[in-house]
Amino acid sequence: MPKSKKPVTFTNSFKKPNPSQINNKIKTPALKQLIQNGGIKQNYKNPNSIIREYHNLNKRKAIIKSKLDSLPNKQNDTQIKVLILEQTEIDLKLDALGGLDAYQKSSLLGQSTKKGGDTSRYLIKHLFNINFLPSLNPIKLLDVGSLSPNNYEKEKKWIKTDCIDLNSQHPKISKLDFFDVPLSNPDNNSEISVHGPYDIVSLSLVVNFEGDIHKRGQMLIHAAKLLIEKPGILFLVLPLPCITNSRYFNEQRLLDIACAVGFEELLSSHHSTKLAYYIFRLSNKQKHVSHPQFKKTLLKDGPGKNNFCIAL
Numbered sequence: 001m002p003k004s005k006k007p008v009t010f011t012n013s014f015k016k017p018n019p020s021q022i023n024n025k026i027k028t029p030a031l032k033q034l035i036q037n038g039g040i041k042q043n044y045k046n047p048n049s050i051i052r053e054y055h056n057l058n059k060r061k062a063i064i065k066s067k068l069d070s071l072p073n074k075q076n077d078t079q080i081k082v083l084i085l086e087q088t089e090i091d092l093k094l095d096a097l098g099g100l101d102a103y104q105k106s107s108l109l110g111q112s113t114k115k116g117g118d119t120s121r122y123l124i125k126h127l128f129n130i131n132f133l134p135s136l137n138p139i140k141l142l143d144v145g146s147l148s149p150n151n152y153e154k155e156k157k158w159i160k161t162d163c164i165d166l167n168s169q170h171p172k173i174s175k176l177d178f179f180d181v182p183l184s185n186p187d188n189n190s191e192i193s194v195h196g197p198y199d200i201v202s203l204s205l206v207v208n209f210e211g212d213i214h215k216r217g218q219m220l221i222h223a224a225k226l227l228i229e230k231p232g233i234l235f236l237v238l239p240l241p242c243i244t245n246s247r248y249f250n251e252q253r254l255l256d257i258a259c260a261v262g263f264e265e266l267l268s269s270h271h272s273t274k275l276a277y278y279i280f281r282l283s284n285k286q287k288h289v290s291h292p293q294f295k296k297t298l299l300k301d302g303p304g305k306n307n308f309c310i311a312l
């Protein structure tokens with residue numbers, strides 16, 4: 001288990017960022033001002049507020065990165081300096097939150113059966129409904145963004161699960177970026193245990209975790225590349241507001257994007273009070289090679305809406 005830099009506890013008082021620690025790291029007057037103005041929240045009593053704040057910071061970080069990538073590299077340009085400063089501020093804020101580790105521990109709490117259980121149960125129920133399970137041959141499943149290696153424990157007779165995460169919380173979860181999962185076993189190398197092709201790829205609450213809207217689209221494409229054609233299955237879960245309350249995204253948009261990269265068949269979908277579940281079947285593995293563009297365009301405006309989007 002990787003050592004956590006900052007142990008976190010979820011008792012009544014969540015480990016608050018220590019302002020004196022933050023102040024030691026502050027190099028810029030702008031950041032000092034930000035903290036004085038309350039830019040860094042110091043009252044994280046609820047795991048959900050960590051998750052929300054982590055997502056907001058990650059999104060902002062991705063926007064700054066793409067702005068920096070698009071600007072010509074002039075070291076002294078004021079715009080670049082301001083962006084780099086903001087990047088530093090965001091990293092410090094993420095640090096004060098406890099980083100990815102605290103985020104994952106908060107997410108694990110959200111996964112507990114008390115709070116409705118993990119999302120894998122929806123997939124399993126559907127696999128039985130369509131007689132995909134029980135299966136004669138073991139099914140290969142890639143669980144991306146896995147917080148527990150036991151999500152498919154009950155089905156281990158039929159399902160061989162590879163669990164990966166950017167920051168593994170368990171020895172049975174490989175620390176690996178989804179984009180680095182090889183499409184096949186290179187040279188039949190037995191040391192590489194995580195590789196395609198897969199029967200099922202699970203992207204449960206992972207696409208929204210990625211801050212860059214284009215990389216979100218690329219995640220769907222990488223899933224299509226990793227899956228066997230017919231009946232490769234993509235299990236996608238998003239927070240419900242991404243579908244129902246975004247200025248730039250809705251269910252039709254998701255279905256259009258999925259179809260454009262080869263997931264032409266929607267096997268099942270469901271909205272719970274908090275999550276939107278989708279099970280797609282890959283019917284055209286090569287379709288993503290020349291897909292149409294889906295830019296960030298305003299679909300519906302209004303007060304209180306969010307800016308979630310997936311672009312291709």
Ligand SMILES: C[S@@+](CC[C@H](N)C(=O)[O-])C[C@H]1O[C@@H](n2cnc3c(N)ncnc32)[C@H](O)[C@@H]1O
Nearest residue numbers: 107119145165166167176177178204205206209
């Ligand atoms: C909200 S948690 C997912 C929780 C779990 N899958 C569930 O459904 O409850 C999101 C996880 O996705 C992981 N993640 C995000 N992008 C990833 C990538 N490119 N490769 C691997 N893991 C990724 C993050 O590290 C984080 O632990």
